[in-house]
Each structure stands twice: as C-alpha cells, then as structure tokens.
Amino acid sequence: MTQPTLALRSVSKSFGMTAALDDMTLELFPGEVHAIVGENGAGKSTMIKIMTGVHQPTSGRIEIDGAPVVMSGTKAARLRGVAAIYQEPMVFPDLDVTENIFISATDGLVLHRAAMRRDALALIARIGMTLDVDRVASGLSLAEQQAVEIARALSQDVRVLIMDEPTASLSAHEAAELRRIARTLADGGVAVVYISHRLEEVFQIADRVSVIRDGKHISTRAIADTNPQLLIADMVGREVGNYFTKMPSTAQDDVLLRVQGLGVAGVFDDVSFDLRRGEVLAMAGLIGARRTDVALTLFGILRATSGQVSYKGRPLTLRSPADAIAAGIAYVSEDRRKLGLAMALPIRWNISLATLKRYLSRLGLIDVGAETDMALSFRKRLNIRTPDVEMTVGMLSGGNQQKVMLAKWLNMQPDLLIVDEPTRGIDVGSKAEVHDLIRAFAAAGGAVLVVSSDLPEVLAMGDRILVMREGQQMAILDSGEASQERIMALATGQRGAA
C-alpha cells in the first residue's frame, strides 16, 4: 500500500490517573473508509480528539504523510486537512448555508457573496446533494446540517474526514445517503474514518475495520476477512478480574410497574416489560439505543405518545417529574454534574434538596438539626467517605458524589428507583458499593430499573436484562441466558448471531 495519510504511533493519553488511550497505533490510507468500532467508553472519542488537535497525546506521536506533526488545536488540524463531523452537527444556526460553509475561510477582506454562493453550490453538488444555499441553517434537518459540515471540510481540502456516529440520528434513507457521500469522498482520495455502533452499516461501507477496547487497539482487519461475531468477540473480550459477582435475585411476585407498548414518536416505540417489587431490571444497549429516553418517559420528562403504563395496579399518566415524584418514582441521572448534584453546595443541602419539606419547623424555617441527623445517617448507611456533611459535594470523589446522589433520591423513599449509568467514571471499589446499595434497596421491596452501558455491571445486577437498539426493544433476557456476547449481538443488531 501507499503511505498512510495519517498515522497514530503508540499514542497514549491519560487524564489524571485514568488512561483513556493506551499505546494506540492506527494507520489511515487515502481512499479507504476505515471503520472503528468499540463499546461505549472504549476510547473512540479521545482518539478523535487527538486526531483533531483538541487533546495532545501524553506519549507517542502523530504522523501526516509519514512526517511527525504536532497539532496544537482544531485550527492546526484543519490546516493539515483533518476535520471531523459529529452526530450533532456543529453549524451556526443564524447564518445561511453559504456562510456556514465558508466560515473558516481566511482569504480576502471583503466577502464576495456571488463567488461564495457559486462555490457553495459546487461543493454541495460534489457530494451529490440538493440544498438551497441561501437557507438559514436553523431550518435545516440534521442530515442537511451534516452535509453543510462536509461541504465546509471539502472547502478546506480535507484529507482525513472523521465521521463520529454520523448516522445515529438520521433516518434510514438519510443514513444511506450519508454513506454514499462518505464513499464518494473516499473514491476521491480522502481517508474517511467512520465510527459507528451499527455493525451492518460497517459491513456496508468500510474497507477495513479496527476494534478498540479499554483504550487499546485490539485488531484491524480488511472487511472481507472478518464477520460480526468476530468483531463482537473483539469488542467485549475482557481480562479476568474485571467482573463483578452476580447478585442473587430478590424479586417478589408483586408486579409494581407494567409497561405495555410504550413509545415516544420519533424516539422509541413499543417498549413492554413488567417490573416486580424486589427486582432489578437492567437496560443494556449502545449510545443511541434510547434507553435514557425510556427512563425519562417513566419519570415524566418526556411525554409518551403511545402505550400504557400501570403502576401499583392502576394506570399511570405522568405530566411532569413532580407527578413521578409524587407517585414514588425516583430518577438518578447519568449526568452528575448537569442534572444530579449542586456541586458548590454542601452534602447536607444536596441530600435534602428533593425532600426539604420534611425538615421544616412550624415557622416554615429549615430544621437544621433534623436535616443534619438525616445527612449523617445516610453518610453511615451509604458509607460516604467524608469527614463532614457540610463539605461541598464538588470536593468528593466521583464514587462518593454518586452515593450522595443516591442518598438524595433514597431519602425520598421511592417505590421505583430508576438509575442511569450509576457507576460511570467511578472506581471499581465504589462501583461494587453502589451495586450493593441498589440491591439492598430492592431487597427491601423497591423495584429498580438500571440503565447501564457497562456489560459486566448489567450482568451482575440485572435479574433480567432488556436490550435496546435504536429505539427498539430487541429482547428481554433472563440472567441465566445472558452473556456479554449475546447482549452485544442484540445491541448491534445481529439478531441471527444471538
């Protein structure tokens, strides 16, 4: 083969103590579509950020045309012909298509609208799209916005185009169109990096496919030399010692929640399951499987457009999170920083935030004594490692923050606890503790819905496992019949492989 356009040579990247990329080597050749697959958190986004100059490697080097380069930022990467487009396009909503395409151009003081417009039309035509170049970007569909981004990359003589989950939010027709564009670019000599969770898509478009896992390069094969089973094995294969112990079920007979044909138009549809008291149902799937949207619907943030939910034997209609809380449903968000905790406030304040009514004295003032007692009891029960409940939550480690967040919702004494990625970004010891807490909640008669992308966690916690893929419920597996390979096959759409 010819020389690679871009190559990573033994690139490592760590953030503090965690290694996001470990000795990664990858070569991208002109004219190839190179697919990259891996589980959530395998290091794909870190790799993109290194290739686009957002992050600098901790060690190792990047080569372009065989010569080592340092890319100090996105601008430097763009100048060297490396550009990326994402699932959520980065356009300027207030500018029109032409202005969006040429926003990074630097030649000339005065804009030549007519020339720009003509060039924009030519670029859009080159990727085989039809698009009104005078339209303001805020009115464009996602697919059209992506086309604008691709045209912008082309206007800068792109040589390596990274497409990160580009089809995740697109309809089937739009996705096919985008794959066609990617192929056209590759045929024109561009090295296309195609990151996708859809294995069938990988087999449709890629020339070669690389698997990465836990920040390491696992394999690179020509598409003809591999098959879905092989890729899945590479994606989930784990070193021993990373497993959690399977917890025995505590399920009772009493059905707390029955979901039938639940859907939100355009997001997910036909999700059905029963959840009994004492049971932990785990929801597995990849990014874009819409698991969190199901959780948000059960918490009243999204409005269901089809299906029924019955709860404690009666039909349940949720209009807002307040309705859900009143019904005894708690939702622990996956995003601690944004939706979960007030980082600058003390632990005590955070725990009582959702239940402050209980700590009011007759005068309507906060009874600090009762509030503190409650916080201290949670510190003991959940083993939150802090000398003082007056400390701000931001000072705690990720694992302890997670416990504070659980405490906040457990304090509500819910019947149904929905936890979204309960152990993301926390250490293994804390993970096990969080698992124990959730199981203890179930053992005491609560029902739990766990959304998790961590397969060992799903297998350890779930009494049953519901696998989703792109807004569709693929299967509900009993814990006895579930395995990492089986879940991954369902989550990537390899129904026959399961």
Added chain:
Amino acid sequence: MLQKIAPQTLRIIALLAVLVLITLFFTTQIEGFLSGRLFNRISSSVAIMALVATGQTLVILTRNIDLSVGSVVGFVAFAAGSMITNHPDLSPAVLLAYSAALGAGFGLINGLLVAYARVPSIIVTLATMALFRSTLVEFSDGKSITTDNLPAWLTDFPNMVVFALGQMEFRAGFCASVLVVIVAHLAMTKLRAARQLYAVGSNPEAADLAGIDAARVVLVAFVLSGVMAGLAGFMFLARFGNITVVAGMGFELKSVASAVVGGVNIFGGSGSVIGAFLGAILVDLLETGLVRWAVVSEFWREAVLGTLILAAVATDTIISRRLTKARAERAQKEALASRVAK
C-alpha cells in the same frame, strides 16, 4: 413566500411599519405632532444614540453586553471638552481621533477582562460603568465644561444644515451619524471578519471548532463599542456644550433597548446595525410622543417604554422557540415517513 424573505429584512420592514403606525397614532392624538420640528428634534437626539447603539449591537452579537457605554460617553465628552478648552487651536480631526482613542482604551479594558480574564460581561461592564464614572468625577474635579469655552466650529457643527426638505433639516451631526451607521452596516454584512462576530454569538463551540479565535473576536467587539461610545462623546460635547459629571448617564440601557427593539437577539448571533438604528429612532419617537401626549403621566412614560422593550424581547424569544420547535417536528415527521417507507 415569507420563508423566502430573509428574517432580518422582514424585521426591518416590520420596524418601519411600526414607526409609521406610531407616528400616525401620535398625529391623531397631538395637534401639530407631525412637523419638521419633530424630525429635527428626533434626528439630533438619534445622532448620538445611533452611534452608541451601533457599538452595543456589535457586543450583543457576541453574546455579551456593554453597560459602560454611558460612562464612556460622559468621560470622553468631558475629556474632549477640557482638551479643546486648554488647546483651542487643536484641529477637529485631532480632537475626533482623541475621542475615539479614549473610547477604544475603555473598550480595551472591558474586552480584556471579558475575553481573557473570562469574567461575565455584565459584571465587568457594571463595574467599569461605575469605575469610569468615578474616574470622570475625579478627573473633572467637580467642574463643568461650558459652551463659552468651546470653539465655534465645534458647537456649530451639529446644527449646520446640510440640506433641507421643506421644514425637515438634515443637520451635519445627524448626517455624520447616519454615514457611520451605513459604513458599519456595510462592514458587518460584507467583511469576512464581521462574519466571525455572528459565528461566535451563534454557536461558540462550533466557532472554536471552525478555528475562530473567539476571545479575540469578543475583544474587538468591545474595543469597537468603546470607539463608538467615544465618537458619541464627541457628538455629545458638540451638541450640548455644557458637560457635567452626569453626562451620558442612562445611555447604556437606552442603547441596549435600541438594539433589542431593533431586532438584535440579546442571546447573540443575529441582528443588524440598521435594525439597531431604527430601534433608536423608535425609542426616541415614543419618548418624544409620550412627553407631549397629555393622556400619559410622566410616571407612566417609563412604564410604556419598559413594556415596549419587554414586548420586543419576548416576541423575539417566542419566535425563535417556535422556529426551533417547528424544525424539530418537521425533522421528526420526515424520519417517521422514511421509516414507514422502508
């Protein structure tokens, strides 16, 4: 059809329509309202505010705000006045450049703090509004500039009639200001660098990924706002002659009002200099009309103005939210349709 017309053009047409309607309304209410004197009164006042509002627009486009402009106008008016009082032979061009440079200096302070020290602009300029004003008090030593000490060319300049249409006099001050607005408008629509201002306000993250140096863009916006406020200070001195330490007070809010009434999105990314100019005229027209309209007491005058500004911003927010929603719904429908087709 309406989709074909650019939203900005539509907005300017709407503003012109509102201007006509309000003028007609006051004409039916106030005897002799519509006259050459009305035009002369408003054009003289707008000549100053239009400059400040232009600068304010540049800053608001980048998702920031400049509350210090009133103090800058006051300071520059005073400093330029004392300069010409002490050096009566100074040429007009030098005095103008002095005013602009002073304004640029104040803008630079704001810009550095906002763009590089990352302090929110509302805090920075709230503080510098007070700081610049206090500096003026200190600098002036409590004294005032008086018209008697100013050269005739300066005080005559704003009222010099360039040409007249019947009773409507196009005075030099107004003409100069309109010229600046036109140049600024052309620059904002034609210059490559100006497009970056819109980009930063429209989507800062995408601007960063597109290789735009957002901090520098914000800095430049503040410096230009300072320059505009400096020029306005020069005009203020020329028009009023008597300058005290309260000169230009309240200009910050009036300039923000002009911009948002003129369709500049307070959340950045969209709006035009011409819009802000029309906004300044609208605010002034309302003020003038309300002063002379016996039905509204002085107390309610402020309330009516406040309501207008609220209505302008609320309409803006509602319209943009509707657009986003409509777009999301359409995308969803298309996705569903293609799923069904499959």
